[in-house]
Amino acid sequence: METKRRKVDDECRVFKEEWGFKYFFVQSQSKNGKAICVICNDTVAVMKEYNLRRHYETKHASAYSQFKDKQRTEKFETLSRSLSSQQNLFRKANSENESLTLVSMKVAYLLAKKGKPFMDGNIVKECMMEAVGVLCPEKVKLFKTISLSRNTVARRIDDIGNNILHQISGKTQRFTHYSIAMDESTDVSYTSQLLVFVRGVDDDLNVTQELASVNSMHGTTTGADIFKELQQTLTKYNLDWNRLQGVTIDGGRNMSGANIGVVGLIRKAFESAGATVPIFLHCIIHQQALCVKHVDISCVLKPVVSVVNFLRSRALNHRQFRSFLEEIESESVDVSYYTAVRWLRCGKVLLQFFKLRKEIKIFLAEKNHPETLLSDAEWLWKLAIFADVVTHVNNLNLKLQGKNNLICDLFEQINAFRAKLILLESHMNECNFSHFTCCEKFSTETDERFPTIFAVKVIPDLKLEFQKRFKIHMTATMATFQVSFKWK
Template sequence: MALVQQTKKKCRQYSVEYLKYGFVAAPHNQQQPMCLLCDRVFSNEAMKPSRLLEHLKKMHSDKADKNLAYLQSLRDNGISQQSTDGLRASYNISLLIARSGKPHTIGEELILPAVREVLHTVLHKSPDQIIKAIPLSDNSVQRRIDEMAENIEETLCNMLRTTEFSLQLDESTLPGNESLLLAYVRFVKDESLVQELLFARQLETDTKGESVFRVVDDFFKEKDIPLSNILACATDGAPSMVGRHRGFISFLKKAVPGVLTVHCVIHRQHLVAKNLSGRLHKSMSTVITAINKIKAHALNSRLFRQLCTDNDEEFERLVLHTEVRWLSKGNCLRRFYSLFDTVVEFFQDSNSVLCDELRNMKHDIAYLADIFAKFNEKLEWQRKN
């Protein structure tokens, strides 16, 4: 029987000799080289002297002829092009990228070219040195975001170790059928109520109450946060959360006997919004039918847009309703009612039955639009407070 030999990936070790190429050991991983001049970290596969030298000559040509003593002084004194203003700008821009939700590659693909254009065209300065001082590669942005996230998490956990707080849990299923557990905390800080995201953890197997409690308990033990600091816990009404014997709340009450448990306010609104009366449910269904007849067909969509233009309407398109995101009903109904007369006119010749139904349900549609608008306003107020 032939033996199959597996090719092992070669794992290189960082060497102090790499300093002559302008590289030191990365702070977060001593086995990876980090450029002393631009803070770029090379992977293990790219840790070759030839690659390091190529980077020095290509990206920092003005430093390529410097001797080892000069590079040692930069390392010992912590002086580099990006260690002050450039590094600060890199972190600030990385934070903006994270808040916008844009891909990390936007730093190199858009932001740096835009900065270069402003410096060259408006300020009439050479952008080369400034651009080199702001590392915004995909890996650099990712590393900056991870470092800032770790710092924020550690600061929050330090506060929760000595502060009583309320906990809110929400288990959601992602498009790839992955189950994600989100935990939020609310506590008093400087005489004001603060709400923060505590963690997001994936439920590897099932979503039973015991599994959810195990994830929460493991996180609190890892961060050394006493469970006894939990004053109250809010969840949805799923059996895995509120089950008397096997639900998450039952396990939590065993660990924290005096904890107060409540049904999440947002989920209560969801139940109210979902269980409409027969009359309002029929009106809602008619609205969705009318929207689908217009939005589902390209020709109808174009004709309706032209009709809105002819009627001098403020909007030209209807908004689709998404069942998963129940708050979208508010936007959907508000837009529909603002274009109600144009919608009725659109179906007057093509679908007289639907046209008559909409006329008869106008007051119900107005009522639904107001109710769901209140739901949306309530949620917005909860987010801000």
């Protein structure tokens, strides 16, 4: 026997406008959309005419049954407007609270992004109060309620970090294939910092690239130590080892060692599990930096670093040097320290030193600390040559950086630079300074001949090193990617 279905649309669940006139009820604007009495503000759980009528008859019929027709309609509208005003007041207060919290979160995010102390939140609030007091004084009371104390900023940043971690974890769960990149370096406090980057793709070919973790290693930094940190990072994001397709590392022994290095330990783990061993790559940017270090520029770099240290290491010398540059209205206002760990620093230091060579010579003479090489035209030619060559390499380094670069794009940049080296070599032989701005400038200031024999040795050495590091390895890498990488 077929059961008789209830007519839900006719008797309940859907609010009818006539119930307002009959029983003084309106539908709530909240998500649940329950019926609410405009007289006592009570709600009815089940939006059914019987329930509304019973509520009205038992609680309000004796007082409101006297209202008829137009008078009843006006009374209902008055009560409805009163209820709406109360709801809007609470809704506005909730909206303001949400906005204040959002402002606090955004300020905390900016402080963390810029690496500022947490207590700077109070300074930001003072600046906001000064601006609001001038532009819109009526909003001063509202802005005073923004919480930017040190503890609040710390708590906000912690919440933002947890939220970002949650978002990344959600994305990594959808990875079908992923690769990792690791970089280990020592900071100013002699603490080893291991950075692990992850890049993956899901079934819809959406690529996600994020910094997965920063691990401080206070003890040893052997391959086993780094491998342990890597395991913890992958476990935190629930990343399956079987989906790992590529590992990018630097050339350190603790990373690239075939037996006890990270590469060897990962290979052993995959082979013991019977899984396909991922592709191991040496960071392209790191290899490019090693190519430059292969070229011996010590004859120029050591004197430059010595002079820069004299100018910068003593506060008095540095202040006097900067004042001297301001007095003569020099285009450059200072020289930078040379730091070997920063790959772009060498080119910047040489270029700054070349531009300020005359000013530095005069200043050193006034300080009774003359540098004879600054009067040697042959050495200045070498300075100009290396400044131009390293600047070209720095430009390549900047092109290799950035997000969402595919290996084929990087390979194209390397090939283009190798072709450029051939052009630069021919220009060196012809004393053509079209691509050598420092050499071109110095050629107009000296009668000393361009040291062609010395110059033509620099480019071939650099060209040979690029050929050794990239020709075989990059070709093999591209072929491996084409064979092993499969889209689902």
